[in-house]
Amino acid sequence: MAGGWFETVAHAQRRAQRRLPPSVYGALVAGSEKGVTLAENQDAFARIGFAPHVVGHKAERQLATTVMGIPVELPVLMSPTGVQAVHPDGEVAVARAAANRGTIMGLSSFASKPVEEVIEANPHTLFQMYWSGSRDVMMQRMERARAAGVRGLIATLDWSFSNGRDWGSPWIPEKLTAKVAARFAPQALRRPGWLFDYLKTRRLPDLTAPNLQPPGGEAPTFFGAYYEWMTTPPPTWEDVAWLREQWGGPFLLKGVARIDDAKRAADIGVTALSVSNHGGNNLDTTPATIRLLPGIAEAVGDQVEVLLDGGVRRGSDVAKALALGARAVMIGRAYLWGLAANGQAGVENVIDLLRGGLDSAVLGLGKGSIAELGAEDLVVPDGFFLRLGAAAHAEAMIG
Numbered sequence: 549m550a551g552g553w554f555e556t557v558a559h560a561q562r563r564a565q566r567r568l569p570p571s572v573y574g575a576l577v578a579g580s581e582k583g584v585t586l587a588e589n590q591d592a593f594a595r596i597g598f599a600p601h602v603v604g605h606k607a608e609r610q611l612a613t614t615v616m617g618i619p620v621e622l623p624v625l626m627s628p629t630g631v632q633a634v635h636p637d638g639e640v641a642v643a644r645a646a647a648n649r650g651t652i653m654g655l656s657s658f659a660s661k662p663v664e665e666v667i668e669a670n671p672h673t674l675f676q677m678y679w680s681g682s683r684d685v686m687m688q689r690m691e692r693a694r695a696a697g698v699r700g701l702i703a704t705l706d707w708s709f710s711n712g713r714d715w716g717s718p719w720i721p722e723k724l725t726a727k728v729a730a731r732f733a734p735q736a737l738r739r740p741g742w743l744f745d746y747l748k749t750r751r752l753p754d755l756t757a758p759n760l761q762p763p764g765g766e767a768p769t770f771f772g773a774y775y776e777w778m779t780t781p782p783p784t785w786e787d788v789a790w791l792r793e794q795w796g797g798p799f800l801l802k803g804v805a806r807i808d809d810a811k812r813a814a815d816i817g818v819t820a821l822s823v824s825n826h827g828g829n830n831l832d833t834t835p836a837t838i839r840l841l842p843g844i845a846e847a848v849g850d851q852v853e854v855l856l857d858g859g860v861r862r863g864s865d866v867a868k869a870l871a872l873g874a875r876a877v878m879i880g881r882a883y884l885w886g887l888a889a890n891g892q893a894g895v896e897n898v899i900d901l902l903r904g905g906l907d908s909a910v911l912g913l914g915k916g917s918i919a920e921l922g923a924e925d926l927v928v929p930d931g932f933f934l935r936l937g938a939a940a941h942a943e944a945m946i947g
């Protein structure tokens with residue numbers, strides 16, 4: 549085990565890079581094309597400053613809230629991620645860490661662990677689906693998740709199958725056959741810590757998607773699942789309304805970048821939406837999510853819970869998102885780096901860092917609660933905010 553506490557997410561990422569086989573590390577870095585959005589998501593947070601007070605700080609600070617009716621001890625959720633050959637316990641370790649720290653687990657339909665096991669680790673789990681397969685197939689997957697006890701559905705609909713990275717895509721095998729293992733062996737042997745964790749479990753990463761298994765059938769491979777998704781005609785707003793109705797419970801639409809889309813989402817009655825560009829893995833050069841947040845929060849924040857994901861690496865990033873209208877944020881790579889660096893304890897470490905950083909920001913800004921954070925606490929460059937899909941697109945800037 550690499551073991552040991554780390555003091556920032558950047559530190560966990562360096563440890564992950566040392567510990568993981570290069571193709572596994574590369575799959576987590578992800579990004580697309582030139583990596584502009586991937587970098588911008590993080591850089592944009594750094595361009596926002598704070599306006600702290602010197603005196604008048606509060607001794608008690610309230611960081612708890614609710615998201616889609618679920619109480620959370622801090623406004624940071626685990627965003628669903630589909631590549632968890634990072635650690636043998638994968639999503640179960642992330643779910644346990646989230647439960648121990650009082651927050652919500654988002655489980656990808658491309659996850660490596662069955663939803664039933666993840667719910668056991670964290671009853672506050674949301675299940676994520678893409679628009680993939682026939683309506684009957686989607687119903688069956690939803691019903692399985694419902695029967696397992698998931699608390700809400702995440703529909704991720706922004707994906708547009710863009711691919712290709714200037715720095716090269718990692719090699720992901722269809723299945724870990726003996727031949728594939730032999731090809732993978734040189735890089736795995738250079739990462740004995742990671743390999744040893746898997747050897748202890750007496751199995752290599754299972755590259756299937758158990759939550760997409762048809763009744764009485766076999767779980768599809770990652771590529772099989774991806775093929776089904778790619779060849780499914782994309783949904784209309786009527787299809788999304790159908791999905792929401794079939795689910796009936798708390799429903800989060802993930803991937804919103806535009807105000808017109810946010811309004812359509814509100815019209816069909818979503819519970820929540822996430823301002824998201826899929827962590828920069830999708831259409832490269834889509835602006836950073838934090839730049840799009842205030843316009844969307846202003847437009848629909850009174851009807852829909854507005855979340856944000858993309859680029860959150862520090863508690864101060866969480867404070868900035870909340871000050872600009874988010875109810876909570878979701879994290880992806882931050883917890884993946886923690887998981888790679890130190891398993892469940894590493895994910896807890898990441899959540900603790902975000903909690904500590906958020907608490908410091910609330911303290912320094914002289915607030916007693918996250919609910920009191922507002923735009924007056926921030927310093928934002930001119931022209932920073934963008935209102936994509938607003939009625940007057942030409943007047944696309946606020947602030």
Ligand SMILES: Cc1cc2nc3c(=O)[nH]c(=O)nc-3n(C[C@H](O)[C@H](O)[C@H](O)COP(=O)(O)O)c2cc1C
Pocket residue numbers: 575576577578589627628629630631656657658676704802824825826827828829857858859860878879880881882
């Ligand atoms: C390796 C990786 C796999 C992902 N897989 C999924 C997925 O299966 N479903 C999904 O809705 N989002 C997926 N995402 C997107 C995340 O849920 C989230 O939107 C993104 O990671 C947020 O950006 P951040 O990594 O900068 O926090 C994935 C992201 C990464 C990095």
